[in-house]
Amino acid sequence: MILLKLLGKLIKALKSADSPRQMAWGFVLGTFLGMMPVNSLFAVIILLVLFILNVNFASAMLAFALYSFLAIFLDPVFHHLGFFFLVQVPLLKPVWILLYNWPVAPLMRFNNTVVMGSFAASVFLLIPHYIFFRWFVKRYRESWNEKVTKWKIVQILKGSKLVQSALKAKGIGG
Amino acid sequence: MRWKGLIPVVVLIAIFTVISIFFIDSWIESGMEKAGEAIVGAKVEIDGLDFQISNLSIGWRRLQVTDPDHTLKNLIETGRTAFRMNPGALLRKRIVIEEMALEDVRTGTDRATDGFIPKKVKKSKAKSKPGVFDKARDKMAAEVQNLPVMQFRPEAWKRQLNLDSLVVLSELTMPARLDSAKADIVSTAADWESFYQGFHPDDDLEKIRNDFKDLDPKKIKSIPELTETLGRVQTAHQMLKSIQDTVKTRHRQIDSDFASIVQYRKQVGVWYRSDYQNILKKAKLPDLSVENIGMMLFGKTLVLRIERSLDLVRKVRAMIPKKQDKPKKEKPKRMKGQDIHFPDRYYSPVFLVRKMLLSGQTGSTEAQPGLQLSGEALNINSQPWILGKPTEIRLKGKDETNRSADIQAVLDHTGESFHDDFEIVLKSVSLNNMEIAQTAYLPAKIERGLADIRLTAKFTDDDFDLEMDVISRQLTFDFASMKTDNRFVDIVRDVMNEMKVVTLNTRVSHVSGDTKWSVKSNLDTQVSSRLKKMGSKALADAQEKIRQRLNGIRDERLNQVNQLVDEKETQIVGKIEYYEEKVEEQRLMIEAKIEAIKEDIESRKKSEESKLKKKAKGLLNNVLD
Numbered sequence: 001m002i003l004l005k006l007l008g009k010l011i012k013a014l015k016s017a018d019s020p021r022q023m024a025w026g027f028v029l030g031t032f033l034g035m036m037p038v039n040s041l042f043a044v045i046i047l048l049v050l051f052i053l054n055v056n057f058a059s060a061m062l063a064f065a066l067y068s069f070l071a072i073f074l075d076p077v078f079h080h081l082g083f084f085f086l087v088q089v090p091l092l093k094p095v096w097i098l099l100y101n102w103p104v105a106p107l108m109r110f111n112n113t114v115v116m117g118s119f120a121a122s123v124f125l126l127i128p129h130y131i132f133f134r135w136f137v138k139r140y141r142e143s144w145n146e147k148v149t150k151w152k153i154v155q156i157l158k159g160s161k162l163v164q165s166a167l168k169a170k171g172i173g174g
Numbered sequence: 175m176r177w178k179g180l181i182p183v184v185v186l187i188a189i190f191t192v193i194s195i196f197f198i199d200s201w202i203e204s205g206m207e208k209a210g211e212a213i214v215g216a217k218v219e220i221d222g223l224d225f226q227i228s229n230l231s232i233g234w235r236r237l238q239v240t241d242p243d244h245t246l247k248n249l250i251e252t253g254r255t256a257f258r259m260n261p262g263a264l265l266r267k268r269i270v271i272e273e274m275a276l277e278d279v280r281t282g283t284d285r286a287t288d289g290f291i292p293k294k295v296k297k298s299k300a301k302s303k304p305g306v307f308d309k310a311r312d313k314m315a316a317e318v319q320n321l322p323v324m325q326f327r328p329e330a331w332k333r334q335l336n337l338d339s340l341v342v343l344s345e346l347t348m349p350a351r352l353d354s355a356k357a358d359i360v361s362t363a364a365d366w367e368s369f370y371q372g373f374h375p376d377d378d379l380e381k382i383r384n385d386f387k388d389l390d391p392k393k394i395k396s397i398p399e400l401t402e403t404l405g406r407v408q409t410a411h412q413m414l415k416s417i418q419d420t421v422k423t424r425h426r427q428i429d430s431d432f433a434s435i436v437q438y439r440k441q442v443g444v445w446y447r448s449d450y451q452n453i454l455k456k457a458k459l460p461d462l463s464v465e466n467i468g469m470m471l472f473g474k475t476l477v478l479r480i481e482r483s484l485d486l487v488r489k490v491r492a493m494i495p496k497k498q499d500k501p502k503k504e505k506p507k508r509m510k511g512q513d514i515h516f517p518d519r520y521y522s523p524v525f526l527v528r529k530m531l532l533s534g535q536t537g538s539t540e541a542q543p544g545l546q547l548s549g550e551a552l553n554i555n556s557q558p559w560i561l562g563k564p565t566e567i568r569l570k571g572k573d574e575t576n577r578s579a580d581i582q583a584v585l586d587h588t589g590e591s592f593h594d595d596f597e598i599v600l601k602s603v604s605l606n607n608m609e610i611a612q613t614a615y616l617p618a619k620i621e622r623g624l625a626d627i628r629l630t631a632k633f634t635d636d637d638f639d640l641e642m643d644v645i646s647r648q649l650t651f652d653f654a655s656m657k658t659d660n661r662f663v664d665i666v667r668d669v670m671n672e673m674k675v676v677t678l679n680t681r682v683s684h685v686s687g688d689t690k691w692s693v694k695s696n697l698d699t700q701v702s703s704r705l706k707k708m709g710s711k712a713l714a715d716a717q718e719k720i721r722q723r724l725n726g727i728r729d730e731r732l733n734q735v736n737q738l739v740d741e742k743e744t745q746i747v748g749k750i751e752y753y754e755e756k757v758e759e760q761r762l763m764i765e766a767k768i769e770a771i772k773e774d775i776e777s778r779k780k781s782e783e784s785k786l787k788k789k790a791k792g793l794l795n796n797v798l799d
Binding site: 037047048050051052053054071072075078079082083086087093096097100101102103104105106107109111112113114115117 | 182183262266500501510513515516517519
């Protein structure tokens with residue numbers, strides 16, 4: 001049901017009036033939210049930014065769902081990456097010491113290897129994610145929308161009662 | 175920007191705040207209980223926890239920590255407690271409590287319910303190596319175990335001893351060890367005999383002797399012939415040197431082999447004494463020369479008490495993490511990560527209680543409150559190297575009956591190495607109805623008594639030095655409850671009744687892997703001299719018989735082994751010495767020949783020179799004339 005809702009939201013978002021830029025930024029923020037552990041102040045700040053900034057919420061939720069799932073498998077990579085930045089780069093050490101001694105900053109749990117690793121990975125992927133998702137939305141709206149609508153799977157999904165009712169409730173379907 | 179987006183955030187925060195107001199106390203209570211249970215391994219209960227977010231204060235009515243070894247008792251129980259957390263530190267994710275008061279602390283109180291928690295079955299891991307404390311405990315326990323058994327029944331000694339069956343029963347080790355030494359000798363001798371079978375320097379020596387024995391440089395006509403002979407003699411000399419080196423090396427090896435074989439001569443006394451003690455045990459005869467009475471009577475109790483103290487220190491140490499200059503990469507649980515800690519400019523550890531005021535009592539019930547103690551604990555923290563100050567605990571108490579306690583501890587984990595010092599002084603401690611470890615010589619309970627106890631302990635990393643002095647007065651045991659015909663028990667009872675003060679000093683030290691334990695008591699000399707006085711002729715005769723039998727076994731085996739060693743040593747060493755002598759003889763002969771040839775060559779050269787000079791002079795004169 002959640003997946004169907006998400007799919008419905010995505011279809012709605014792809015057809016919505018939100019610009020590809022808004023959708024791409026939403027996706028990028030959702031990536032941050034999905035990759036990083038939720039029990040840190042970082043997650044709260046990103047959620048706050050997501051609520052305040054005029055970005056697409058549905059694409060953010062899509063990225064959140066996708067990367068929350070991937071993060072389960074990427075956890076060891078984040079740990080190694082985080083350890084590298086926190087311990088093995090002497091240039092960064094003064095920055096971490098400064099942050100470690102600032103009020104509030106330690107509540108972000110930046111000194112945790114997984115938090116730092118997932119944050120670093122999200123930052124590395126920021127531009128590629130933004131460019132890719134903006135291109136994807138544009139391309140979808142220009143040429144894929146009609147083709148995708150004709151796909152059998154989409155037809156079946158649209159035809160099923162469950163999806164119908166779900167989409168109806170969201171004002172997307174028939 | 176969409177400011178409307180703030181509405182759901184505000185709503186979320188409001189919901190969270192409302193829920194928190196209602197549930198935060200139970201969340202914190204359950205969190206603290208679970209954390210405590212994870213450390214202790216038994217139920218931890220906090221009653222009436224109250225958290226005030228306005229001033230960040232926490233308090234509770236009662237805290238009970240179950241004793242994991244006796245789950246119907248509490249390890250610690252406290253009364254009302256309250257403290258405040260430093261808000262500035264909390265913003266930096268540190269829990270800093272400037273001062274907290276822990277009142278009405280008691281130990282060993284009864285629990286209303288069983289505090290047992292079923293342990294999670296852990297995956298089987300390789301058994302961890304025993305630590306230094308385990309090694310020390312094992313060594314002490316082994317010493318107590320190996321003490322002679324004091325069965326003192328003169329009537330039984332008078333009966334004839336069946337030495338044959340005693341020897342069989344005692345499974346003597348000395349004969350077996352001597353047999354093993356004998357086997358070693360035979361095997362070593364066989365190795366050397368096999369070496370001699372392949373070692374034949376006689377032929378070479380004989381050939382050299384024959385070749386050069388009759389060599390006379392005077393009989394050689396020309397200098398070139400002499401030079402050629404010198405070359406041959408020098409080659410023979412080289413060969414001799416090589417044989418001599420081999421012989422010397424083998425001689426050294428033979429000496430070393432026999433030196434190691436004859437080690438049994440030094441050990442035989444130890445084996446003898448061990449077998450003698452073993453037979454005494456089996457024959458149930460006491461060794462009257464024994465002096466370590468304190469260890470016999472109180473050894474087991476001391477081992478248990480010292481083990482408990484060491485266990486406590488081990489638990490405390492396990493809770494304090496070790497300083498690391500550079501964080502080591504760990505393999506954390508999934509999605510948990512590893513927290514890396516950096517230098518703190520405020521010298522503030524993650525958890526710190528700067529001052530804890532303590533008050534409590536040693537008794538576990540209202541009826542028996544025990545001694546009232548009060549004091550303070552300073553600098554309880556999770557990262558001492560950041561704080562740079564040791565944790566200090568000071569507790570004192572005294573009552574109108576002159577009972578007093580003074581407990582001091584300094585746990586210094588601020589550097590790379592740990593230094594933990596403890597000093598406990600207890601005066602006029604009641605020993606009434608105190609249980610002690612069961613032995614065959616004392617009842618398991620002290621009836622009455624008072625004691626002054628002083629315990630000092632210093633721990634530096636893996637080394638430690640622990641000393642305890644006990645001075646007990648008016649000590650009485652319920653000997654009537656012991657039904658035994660062992661006269662040793664009677665002696666101990668009589669000595670204790672006569673002595674007004676019984677002292678006991680024990681010291682355990684573990685330095686560089688070596689554990690030493692000693693127990694001294696004023697009972698040692700008293701009981702021992704009484705034993706000697708009471709030692710009857712029957713006992714002396716019985717012991718003499720055992721000694722004679724053991725001497726016979728020893729002498730027979732030892733003579734055999736000694737004879738074999740002498741025989742083989744003479745044979746093997748004699749042979750190598752013979753070769754050494756032969757080679758030396760040949761070497762001297764060859765070196766003399768070399769000298770003679772060299773001298774002859776020199777003298778012939780000189781004679782040729784003078785002839786040439788004369789000839790040249792004659793020719794010159796003819797030319798001039």
